[in-house]
Every structure is written in C-alpha cells, then in structure tokens.
Amino acid sequence: MNILFVGDVFGSAGRHIVHEHLPHVVESNEVDLLIINGENAAGGFGITPSIAEEFFDMGAHVITTGNHIWDKKEIFEYMNVPVGSHGRGRRILRPANYAQGTPGFGVYQGALPTGQDYAVINLQGRVFMSSCDDPFRKADELLKQITAKVILLDFHAEATSEKVAIGWHLDGRVTAVLGTHTHIPTADERILPKGTAHQTDVGMSGPYDSVIGVEAELALKRFLTGMPGKFEPAKGNPKMCATLVGCDGGTGRAHSIKRFMLGE
Numbered sequence: 001m002n003i004l005f006v007g008d009v010f011g012s013a014g015r016h017i018v019h020e021h022l023p024h025v026v027e028s029n030e031v032d033l034l035i036i037n038g039e040n041a042a043g044g045f046g047i048t049p050s051i052a053e054e055f056f057d058m059g060a061h062v063i064t065t066g067n068h069i070w071d072k073k074e075i076f077e078y079m080n081v082p083v084g085s086h087g088r089g090r091r092i093l094r095p096a097n098y099a100q101g102t103p104g105f106g107v108y109q110g111a112l113p114t115g116q117d118y119a120v121i122n123l124q125g126r127v128f129m130s131s132c133d134d135p136f137r138k139a140d141e142l143l144k145q146i147t148a149k150v151i152l153l154d155f156h157a158e159a160t161s162e163k164v165a166i167g168w169h170l171d172g173r174v175t176a177v178l179g180t181h182t183h184i185p186t187a188d189e190r191i192l193p194k195g196t197a198h199q200t201d202v203g204m205s206g207p208y209d210s211v212i213g214v215e216a217e218l219a220l221k222r223f224l225t226g227m228p229g230k231f232e233p234a235k236g237n238p239k240m241c242a243t244l245v246g247c248d249g250g251t252g253r254a255h256s257i258k259r260f261m262l263g264e
C-alpha cells in the first residue's frame, strides 16, 4: 500500500499549492492513505475547523499537528470528541506526549474501505522545544495498545539528532517515522535495516521565499534587532513537500520512500 504524507502546510500559499498538486500526486501514485500536517495552515499559526474540513474534503484520512496546535482556539472544541469516535474531529491529532487533560488525542487507529488497518501517531521532540513528556517512552507505551501493522509516526521536532534517534528506536516497529517542524526538507530518506522508512524532515508545503514561511523582512528584523514584531505569512515561491512511503499492508514493513518538492 502507498502512504502519502504532506509536510507542514503554511498559510494560504501552502493551502493553494497543496490544492494544485495533491490530486495528481494521489492519483498517479495510487495513494491509499493520506496524512497532512496542518499545524501552520491558518495564516502560519494553528488550524481552524474550516481548514481542517478543507483537508478532509481533499481526502486526508488524518491531520497531524505540532507545537502550533493551540494557536487558534476554535480548534479545541472541534477536537473535543469521545475516544471511540471516528469522525473528523477525532482524526486531527495533537502530539501524544502533551500533558494529560489537553483536548484531543495523539494517536488514531482506523481502517481504510478495503479493510486495511492503520494507525497514525503524532509526537513532539524535547530538544529546543517547550517541555512535554518523553516521546521515546510514549511511543513504546502507545505501540503496546496499537493492533494495526501499518503505523506512521509524525515526529514534530527541532533537533536532527533527536529525529534520527527516534527512527532507530522504532526501526522494525513502525512503518514510517517522518519528521516535521523545521520546514526544510532533508535529503536523508531511507529504509532503516528492520524496515522502517525514515526522513528527518519532510519539509514545508508553503512559500519558500520566506524564513520558514514568515515574510523574510519581518523575520530578518527580529534577528537584526531582537525587537518583537508581528509575523506575517509569506506568499512567494510556494512548494508542496510530501513523502511517499510504499509498504506491505500485511507486515507493515516499508519497501520504498520517495520525497517530492513540487512548485508552480
């Protein structure tokens, strides 16, 4: 089976480029399972219920997020659904290693119309990020409860070392470990020895004439002066970054990984 993962969609430029490229990428690669990281989809900061609906309408099975999940408070209620639900609000994830009691869930297990079971896990790193529980042990704990063989982890983290390390930690136990958050795609996609597809960062789906999505002038001003200022999403040079993982639906082991960066 084929899994397509779309990296952090940033603002309206990101949403438009995904809209433009996603249908033909899904069709030409016979994608069975589609996952989109939407943490920056609403003006660069967070995601709203209507944007989540837009992604589900585009065919996303699961939306993952990260540290920007709480930026738009309308999403809290949307995610506040019972554990047994398979509705859309249940299929937008926040990192599973956030404090107990925060809205939503960090893992979703479902089945495709073919009957193929799958699970998606969202975790956040701890190096150069705000504090959260240990993502390595949280992954171990979640894997004990998951019965699906096809399992994808969106590891939302800053440090390359931590992202590479969790790939080795989970090699042979999940189908894919794909990194998000740094917004720059890495050229290290590979299949680890025990069959887990790994890439340190899938890259942003958004405007690359920017500083990781933000208008370059505004980001530069902050670097040059240290003064606070409002960040605005950029528009120029949009690209869709996504990674395609081919795997055996029976064993969950990956056999191929390919990255895409598609522009105008």
Ligand SMILES: [Fe+2]
Pocket (backbone or CB within 6 Å): 008, 039, 040, 066, 180, 181, 182, 183
């Ligand atoms: Fe992001």
Ligand SMILES: [Fe+2]
Pocket (backbone or CB within 6 Å): 039, 066, 067, 068, 156, 180, 181, 182
């Ligand atoms: Fe992030």
